[in-house]
Amino acid sequence: MSRIVIVGAGVGGLAAAVRLQALGHRVTVFEKSDTVGGKLGVLEHDGFVFDTGPSLVTMPQVLEELFADTGPPLSDSLTLRRLPIAARYRFPDGAQLDMPGDITEIPAALDAALGRGRGAQWSQFLTRAERIWDVTHQPFLESPISMRDMLVGAVLRPADVAALAPWRTLRALGRHCFDDPRLVMLLDRYATYTGSDPRHAPGALAAVPWAEQRWGSWYVEGGLGMIAVALRDRLVALGGTLALGCEVTEISTRADGHVDGVVAADGSRHRADIVVANADAAQVYGRLIRTTPARRAARALRRTTPSLSGFVLLLAVDDPPAGQPHHQILFPSDYDAEFDAVFGRGGAPRPVDDPTVYICAADDPAVVPGAGTAAWFVLVNAPRHDPGGGTDWDTEGLADHYADRILQIMAERGVDVRNRIRHRIVLTPAELSRRTLTPGGSIYGTSSNGPRAAFLRPANASDVPGLYLVGGSSHPGGGLPLVMLSARIVADLIGPS
Template sequence: MSHVIVIGAGVGGLAATTRLAAMGHRVTLVEQAAQVGGKLGRDDIDGFLFDTGPSLLTLPQVLAELFGATGAPLAESGIDLQRLDIACRYRFPDGATVDLPGDMDAIPGALDAALGAGRGAQWSAFLTRAARIWDVTEQPFLRSPIDVGTMVRLARSLADVVTVAPWRSLRGIGARHLSDPRLRMLLDRYATYTGSDPRRAPAALATVPYAEQAFGSWYIPGGLYRLAEELVARAEALGVEVRLGTEVAEVLTSSTGVRGVRLTDDTVIDADVVVANADARVVYEQLLPAPDRATRAVARRVRRSTRSFSGFVLLLALDDAPSDQPHHTVLFADDYDAEFDAVFGRGGPPRPVHRPTVYISAPSDPAVAPESGSGAWFVLVNAPPHDPDGGTDWDAPGRRESYADHILDVMADRGVDIADRIRHRRIITPADLERRTHTPGGSIYGTASNSASAAFLRPANRSPVPGLYLVGGSSHPGGGLPLVMMSAEIVAAMIGPATSPPKVP
């Protein structure tokens, strides 16, 4: 039986931990924070519970596969998935509003009713195109290790190359199918799922709206943090040693590969395999202090890549919360291009967006709001990473409070005025995210997919150091709950089963 150390208890790390333990490995999970979850965090403010990361789950089949592979099936777990009837309410700059149904078949009618006849047919035709990209890319890219061989196999099929259209951006493929600027704005929004700019992100990201609408938008009563709680409970049932408040200072190596980790208190834990659920930049620049030539090459590539943007968050405990608010709302910016220019530092250093798109998660869930009529709202705007030297210093005196006030004013201008209902307000800036998750600058997705190849060339799950693997949003296949669970499946398959797997509970 081999000993595996998993660094980081985000969802990718938890998924890898449970899979490897179910395959018979002895696993130690170490997490620098006092709670599991990583970017899938939870804050409790006077009994109001807030998910501080993802607010919806897509591709529920991936979660079901994880639970089925590690013990009792999802239906018998503590996770009760609920499909949202309204996936999201979108408000466009011209004031038009559409409640996008969670049922894919109902979407065309909703778009026609809100935006005008023919819009639904346009969107459906685009999703048909996106479905073809999904069929080509799901297995070889999302569910398999990414390597040169995979790229070569795709290149050999002219039909597949034409389908994926690697020479075209997400904005470009939208322009070919969507004549209504509001539909193009709706598509642009999905580039933000990878922290990217739709003008530069590859057309392959068209699979994101397809997957969300084909397989549904889902919520877990009690909040998505319940997923982290269930996964760590399953890990412990499988015999995993979970060590919270334990920070790794170094991955130890020998001439043959990894040999363990050194903690910040200088304790050494020996291991045969190390799985790092940490930002790839941290792994290659901090945890491997004396890398070889191959590792240095990967580190240079990671360092040269464009960081994804971060987020500025308001956690709002509301009295008398608006009763007509759907679970998710997007209030689009008047000038979406100006927003991407600001967060990526075009036309000046990276800077807060003056009139940003506002994302609101307002679950109608009595488990997260302690009193009848109250609400626990999570409000997010895209923001540049914390960078006091060359960009935005989110710790500058007064910046967080003044920008929070400004965001509330923007919301009111767009028809969601809740300033006089706020009982408690907590602000989470990119600097706070950096401190909470040890992610440079608080970049949510590691690197942005801001080139034709970037979506396919994230840091590989297998590092150049034998026995060291990467899992999670900054490595292949990318960020978001289903993708980090896929990365865990890839890594577990690479490591393989121990000789005598235990009977899973």
């Protein structure tokens, strides 16, 4: 029986802990916060319950598999509800699309909202996206293998490479497939699922909308934070140990460079045969461990482009407007200007003056204090917190001023709740950075900007012997399903006790 320490109780760390405990290891999870979930955070205020991180479940089979592999089925712990409308999109010309949650209904909805023939174009695109999914999901998303291994090891056939077209960006793919700029804009948005710029992110990200539409969009009753609670309960039921309010300040090593445990903020040492880090890779290699391989990894990460961050409004709304969908996206007139601002093109990274606005308005009595109220999560893409070279989100007055600007934009685009707000809570990239120890609040660690960037994330098996990485900043990437796949890869690499 190996002693395994997991640093961080985010979804990746908890999922890895559950799998490893079920495999017979003795697992202890250290978490600096007093709650579990990491970026899958929850904030409660005056009877309102807000998810402060992910607000959408895709590929629910990954979550179901995690529970089935480690004990009783998911349905014993959580109730998932499929959304009939995946999202409402409002385009700059005022056109509105209610994207069905059923993939078979999407072509007709596109034709009705955007004009005849748009559904056929999207269907043709999805056929190509499915091919990309078929090529990548097993050897890449579900394995520790890298794109270099796929190419050098001849895992990919010439026809596979042609389907992936790694030289083509997501924006270029959209322009190749669509003659309607609104469809290009719709596809562009999926680059933000990895914190990236569609003009630089690889076309392989086309697999993301295919997977989302193939398996649907889902909500967890009580809020997505319940996923972390269910994983915590599963870990405890299996006999694992969870130490909350215990920050790890160092991953220690033996003389031969192999990890041998962790050091907590109070100076206590905890021995381990294996350490799994569910922390941002830049923090792991730049702060927690001090070995030559770690320094090399830290240098490599400094050469990458950090992912974008997010500026969040949590709105306690009285008498919310009728007919609001669960998810709503309000596009700007100039999407390129948004990415220029966030990634610092044409100047330093800066708040977007006219951003895309994402609204999550869950219809769930469990997250509000009573009838006639709603808990809204509002998100816009934002540059990370970087006082030295970009945006200092702690600048006095900036957060409140920008929050007012977002509410004004919502009103201009048809969703005015300014006179209905009981409470407004603002979370900036600076606050995200402090809450999750993520440098600058970069949600996904590194972006996928560049033809190979999506395949060059830090590996799950570190070059530091005995150290593994799990979570959104490591392979295969961010988002709930990929983070849980990351945990499965780590558990498979370590193996049973």
